[in-house]
Amino acid sequence: MSDTTPSGASARFTPRIFSGIKPSGGLTLGNYLGAIKRFVEMQDGEHETIYCVVDLHAITVWQDPAALPGMTREVAAGYLAAGVDPDRSILFNQARVGAHAELAWLFNTVARMGWMNRMTQWKEKAGKNAEKQSLGLFAYPSLMAADILLYHATHVPVGEDQKQHVELTRDIAAKFNHDYGCEFFPMTEPLIDGPGMRIMNLRDGTKKMSKSGESDMERINMLDDADTIAKKFKKARTDPAPLPETVEGLAERPEARNLVEIYAALSNTTPEAVIAEHAGAGWGTFKPALADLAVEKLAPISAEMARLMGDPAEIDRIMAKGADRAREIADPILARTTEIMGLLR
Known part of the structure; x- marks a missing residue:
């Protein structure tokens, strides 16, 4: 991935990217295509x-x-299996x-x-039970701002649903x-680009793919084996019509659009290129092709994740080393922050 610096970035700061994933359930295809795959590509830039x-x-x-410890290690294993290099990136x-x-x-x-x-995610997660939610959930965006600014990160790769939190970081x-x-x-500037930024549910194309969905058939888990991955794509919900001649024809077809965007993200191309290649194809042709592509790309990652999960001490060693490197950047920034605020240390 070539390094592109948006014009609004703070020029005097070291170009630096920060991002993270919550260990609240198994990793899904949405985590991989919307985040981890991009993290790997960004290692080759100037940040x-x-x-x-x-x-x-x-x-x-x-x-x-x-x-929680096992879920934390699973996310770290996902980073590593996908190609995040702990020598080129800080991982902790x-x-x-x-x-x-x-x-x-x-x-x-x-x-x-x-x-x-005003945070949209607070409204969605709290719903009518806001008074029963933790103060931590309400203050979540403040912690996210701290995550980013603790390293003077100039850029954060996010999906559209997280852009509001980056805007809050800028406000703070x-x-x-x-x-x-x-x-x-x-x-800090958000980095929002590329297909596959928001992967949707395989049974309902209007909902985001989630670790906590009711049915396992809604999502591709990163620890799914090749047969399971193929089965889930072949059974993914679609509509009766074949693929259209142009991307515009997907506008009112959420399930069709989702599968095309997944294909584009897995093949490092664009939805336009996928439609150009498969225009007029029926689902009996397209879904097996998508399943084959997904197995080709994901099965090696799943196998490597499983291998890494078999050695939790090694995962912990990598994260501990990464934390040491993170503190080298974070501690001076925190110390200067408290000094600016007049706190005695």
Whole structure:
């Protein structure tokens, strides 16, 4: 992936990417195509790359303490199996670097209640039971801002559904800089591009593919074997019409559009190119072709994940080493933040 720096990025800061995935259930194809695949590609750009398993975010809702370590290691195994190189990128889990939580508290004094109340994901997750939700879930975006700004990250790869959180990060950085009369935190830019950014449910193309969906047939799990991957794509919901002649013909066909976008993302091409190749094809032809492509691309990753999960001590060693490297960047930034705010350390 070639390195492109949006014009609004903070020029005086080291080009640096930060992103993370919650360990709240198994990894899915959505995590891979929407995030991890891009993380691997970004290692070849001019940015420093920092990738995290955000376990502090996971516990904003109840997690089984006996299961959380395994889920954390599974996300790390997914990063590694897909090609994240711990020598080229910093890879760790969030709880190993205490500065995340400390900076999040400092940002809680900067962020405004009204900003948090406007967060779309808070409204969706809390619903009518907002008063029963944890304070951590409400303050989730402040911790996300801390994750990013703790490393002076200039760019964050996100889907459209996360763009609002990056905008909040910019608001927090701008208010901090204004209130304390400095230009300490960068104006982080979201990176939103490419097919497969928002992978949808295989049974309902209007819903995002989720780790917590009711049926396992709704999603491709990254630990699914080749036969299971093929079966799920062949049974994916579609409509009766064949593929259209142009991408515009997918506009009112969410399941068809989702499968075309998955094909495009797996084959490193565009939906337009997929339609040009398969226009007029019926699902009896296209879905087996998609299944074959998915097995070709995903089965080696699934096998490597399973191998890594068999050696949890090695995963822990890699994450601990990554945390040491992360602290080398984070601790001076946190120390300077507290100094700016007038806190005695």
